[in-house]
Amino acid sequence: MxxxxxxxxxxxxxxxxxxxxxxxxxxxxxxxxxxxxxxxVLEADSAAIDIHPISHATAVIDWGDHSFYIDPVGGAEAFEGQEKPDFILITDIHGDHMSVETLEGMDLDGVHIIAPQAVVDEMPEELKDIFRALENGATTRVLDFYIEAIPMYNLPEDEDSRHPKGRGNGYIVERNGQRLYIAGDTEDIPEMRELENIEIALIPMNMPYTMTVEDAADGVLAFAPDKVIPFHFRGQDGFADVEKFKKLVNEGNKDIEVELLEWYPNSEE
Incomplete structure (x- = not known):
């Protein structure tokens, strides 16, 4: 027992x-x-993001099997041979970003246009129905792209600013973990410095409209995108020194790729 x-x-x-x-x-x-x-868990999007400069701040973005335009100006003929856009992003009311004539010359059937309210207010009535107004901080979705409006403005903030806070939009376009930042006409603002997980950033640098090369480099080093592309760099005194910008960024962070594209094909620079 x-x-x-x-x-x-x-x-x-x-x-x-x-x-x-x-x-x-x-x-x-x-x-x-x-x-x-x-x-x-969303798998990271392996689709290539190809940026095709048209001029200054205007570009065609081919992202996998989709395309969209940024600030289409220069007439519809400037986009001959390009894919029809699934959507269009417009950042501000100035003539180097917004062109009613260019939009009217395009086939916009089925095309979504995202813009700040100030841009929508400038449109003729026959175009307003295809616009989607987005204010700073708001997000919308087109197909499988998420689009967030980011503030863009001059410093210091005052009522005489060329780009007052709240009028225009920068944008983050995101698809399955890939994030593209289009800064718009901005300076080295806190909202830009606080960005995270940006794969490609389009950054302006022209005085007196946006910021200096030095400020642009400091801002980029703060949020450290994988790749940065200078655009919108023609100012009152000619072209900003984008080679200096590249040098400053790479001295501060060698892991950031700086890609220089041809934004001014008709210039003698």
Whole structure:
């Protein structure tokens, strides 16, 4: 009988240790994947983002099997041979960003146009219906792209500013983890410095309209995109020194790729 009690005790102890081992194993598994099979993780988008400069601040973006335009100006003929856009982003009311004539010459059937309210207010009535007004901080979706309006403005803030806060939009365009930042006409503002996880950034640098090369480099180093592309760099005194910008950025962070594209094909620079 004594032998039987001893045998039962050993069996109970073994079973308890085995169950504790399973529980520990299950807990370890849950820590690695607490949401099990139901966790929804978006795979990073492997589609290439190809930026085709048209002029100054105007570009065509081919992103995988979709295309969109930034600030289309220069007449519809400037976009001959380009893919029809799925949507258009307009940043501000100035003539180097907004052109009613250019829009009227395009096939806009089925095209979404996102812009600040100040731009919508400048449109003729026959175009307003295809516009979607977006204020600073707001987000909208077109197809599988999420578009967030980011403030763009001059410093210091005052009522005589060429670009007062709240009138125009910069944009973050995001698709499955890839984030493209289009700064618009801005200076080295806190909202830009606080950005995170930007793959490509389009940054202006022309005085007195946006910021100096030095300020642009400081701002880029603060939020450290994977790649930065200078654009909108023709000012009152000619072209900003984008080579100096590249040097300053790479001296501060060698991991940031600086790509120089041809934004002024008809210039003698």
């Amino acid at each position: 004594k032998f039987l009690y001893t045998l039962m005790a050993v069996v109970i102890l073994f079973t308890g240790c085995k169950n504790e081992g399973k529980e520990a194993e299950n807990n370890s598994s849950m820590e690695k994947n607490p949401y099990g099979e139901e966790k929804n």
